Amino acid sequence: MAGDGAPLLDELRAAIGKYVVLPSDEALTAVTLWVAATHIQTALQHAPRLAVMSPTKGCGKSRVLDVLHETVHQPMMTVNTSPAVIFRVIGKNPRTLLVDEADTIFGPKASGDSEILRGLLNAGHQRNRPAWRISGPEHKPTPYPTFAMAAIAGIGELPDTITDRSVVLRMQKRKPDEKVAQFRSRYSVPELNALRDQLAAWLGPLRSEAARMVPKMPVEDRAADTWEPLVIIAELAGGHWPASARAACLAMTRHEAVQDEQSSLKTRLLRDIHRIFERENNPEALPTHDLVAALIQDADAPWAEYGTKGLNAYHLGNLLRDFNIGSANYRFAQGRQAKAYMRNRFLDAWARNCPDLVEAAPDPASEAARPALKHPPAAPAGSLPIGPPGGTTGPQRGR
Numbered sequence: 049m050a051g052d053g054a055p056l057l058d059e060l061r062a063a064i065g066k067y068v069v070l071p072s073d074e075a076l077t078a079v080t081l082w083v084a085a086t087h088i089q090t091a092l093q094h095a096p097r098l099a100v101m102s103p104t105k106g107c108g109k110s111r112v113l114d115v116l117h118e119t120v121h122q123p124m125m126t127v128n129t130s131p132a133v134i135f136r137v138i139g140k141n142p143r144t145l146l147v148d149e150a151d152t153i154f155g156p157k158a159s160g161d162s163e164i165l166r167g168l169l170n171a172g173h174q175r176n177r178p179a180w181r182i183s184g185p186e187h188k189p190t191p192y193p194t195f196a197m198a199a200i201a202g203i204g205e206l207p208d209t210i211t212d213r214s215v216v217l218r219m220q221k222r223k224p225d226e227k228v229a230q231f232r233s234r235y236s237v238p239e240l241n242a243l244r245d246q247l248a249a250w251l252g253p254l255r256s257e258a259a260r261m262v263p264k265m266p267v268e269d270r271a272a273d274t275w276e277p278l279v280i281i282a283e284l285a286g287g288h289w290p291a292s293a294r295a296a297c298l299a300m301t302r303h304e305a306v307q308d309e310q311s312s313l314k315t316r317l318l319r320d321i322h323r324i325f326e327r328e329n330n331p332e333a334l335p336t337h338d339l340v341a342a343l344i345q346d347a348d349a350p351w352a353e354y355g356t357k358g359l360n361a362y363h364l365g366n367l368l369r370d371f372n373i374g375s376a377n378y379r380f381a382q383g384r385q386a387k388a389y390m391r392n393r394f395l396d397a398w399a400r401n402c403p404d405l406v407e408a409a410p411d412p413a414s415e416a417a418r419p420a421l422k423h424p425p426a427a428p429a430g431s432l433p434i435g436p437p438g439g440t441t442g443p444q445r446g447r
Contacts, residue, residue: 053250054287057084060119060243066229067236068111069222074296078215079112081278081293086121086144086197087251088281091259093175095142096274099214100201103370107219109201113146114231116199118240120144121248127152131164135179135192138172142196150202166207172196173213174273204400205311213274216304254284266294271301313350315401317367320349322398322405325391333378333388336361361387371397 061080070076082098089095098116100109117123122143126134137143147153147169153162171177171194178191200206200214222228229236251258263279265272275297282293324342325334343351344358351359365375371394378388399406 053084053281053285054289056243056246056250057081057281057285057289060084060247063240063243064115064119067115067231068108069226069228070112071218071220072299074299075217077292077296078278078300079217081281081289081296082197082199082215083116083119084247084251084281084285085277087247088255088258088277089121089142089144089195089197090140091255092277092280094273094277095173095175095195095197096277097169097173097197097210097214098199099206099211099216100199100219101206101211101216102203102219104221104372105203107221109203109217109219110148111228111231112217112219113148113199113201115240116144116146118237119244119247120146120197120199121244131161131168134165134168135181135194138193138196140193142193145196145198147198147200148202150200150206151204152202154202154207166209168194169198169200170209170213172198211304212270215274215278215300216307218307251281251284258284266298267301271297275301314367314370316350317343317364318371318394318397318402319405320346320351321389321394322402325394330391332392333380333390335378335380336364336375336387336389339389340364371401373397 057080060083061076064070064079064083065076070079079098082096085092085096100112102109113125117125122141123146124134124137124143125146125148127147127149134145153165168179171179175195177194179194180189180191182188183190200210205211206214258280261280261283263276263283265276265279267275275293279290279293279297282289320343321339324339325331328334340359340361343349343364344354345352355363361375368374368389373389373393375387375389377385378390379385380388
């Protein structure tokens with residue numbers, strides 16, 4: 049009986065892949081197993097989060113939530129639901145939380161409730177981590193369960209404490225040759241609901257067996273905690289699924305390790321660029337050539353050794369692309385025109401990734417009185433590209 053689930057998971061995987069384009073085959077395998085795991089939450093020791101992140105809108109994250117809503121155990125879709133409501137809907141048989149627009153919850157303009165929700169999502173990754181609140185007319189300390197599977201979708205990065213407890217999907221826009229079926233409630237919902245009901249019927253009798261399983265994991269520590277429920281489902285299904293689950297686990301955790309390293313480097317770059325703009329009295333723009341020169345001349349920074357010959361304008365464009373920051377043509381004093389980076393293009397990235405650097409919006413009057421741009425020292429001898437190939441062309445503006 050435990051091995052009868054392989055065909056059902058194959059069918060679920062095909063249905064999910066029909067409606068969304070996920071970043072990889074391993075990601076499709078992981079989502080399939082995550083959906084199935086929601087149906088045995090009560091047997092699990094950990095409730096992995098599913099982090100659905102995209103650099104821009106239109107990458108399919110909302111469609112992922114649509115498919116999850118029709119296949120997971122008792123979904124609760126939420127955008128701005130208060131933490132108090134969520135505390136009260138998580139019980140002994142928890143619902144599956146589907147949190148959309150997480151960038152509005154955890155962004156720089158988030159309310160105080162965002163930290164409460166972050167704490168709830170972090171604590172709920174592991175069983176027996178209740179949140180204590182004062183309740184009732186007697187003001188009695190009361191523990192509220194937090195343990196529940198949750199999918200969190202948003203534009204940009206989610207807090208590290210959440211992604212560290214998540215199976216991470218980094219969504220991208222579909223290529224022209226990547227086709228998906230239209231999601232229509234009339235026929236899509238019944239199809240997915242039928243699979244949901246079959247999952248519940250298959251896994252319901254297996255809860256006790258799942259609770260006793262201690263599968264061999266290809267990773268350690270928190271990654272093992274997060275992926276163990278998915279591997280348990282794969283072991284129950286049998287067939288190719290145990291091997292596929294472990295392969296997905298290795299591929300996706302290794303990918304996230306690389307992303308973490310790149311993310312740290314990119315955050316360092318944002319901070320260094322902020323410092324350079326500040327040193328130059330925050331001009332409206334800095335020439336790409338001068339910004340690169342200033343970066344590589346910092347002896348304490350990694351930019352002189354970046355790549356094979358040090359950071360250049362092409363590298364800089366690649367590193368900043370994920371923040372939606374690009375260079376543009378700009379007209380400086382005396383009519384000189386050059387590729388440049390405008391300071392206002394960095395404001396959102398600084399607010400999201402370096403909140404300690406955020407400052408009040410500049411006064412337009414002080415902007416008009418700002419002294420002329422002082423350039424950093426010239427770049428070392430040799431040619432540096434002026435901008436990344438195919439860079440965007442911005443407005444021609446004068447000072």
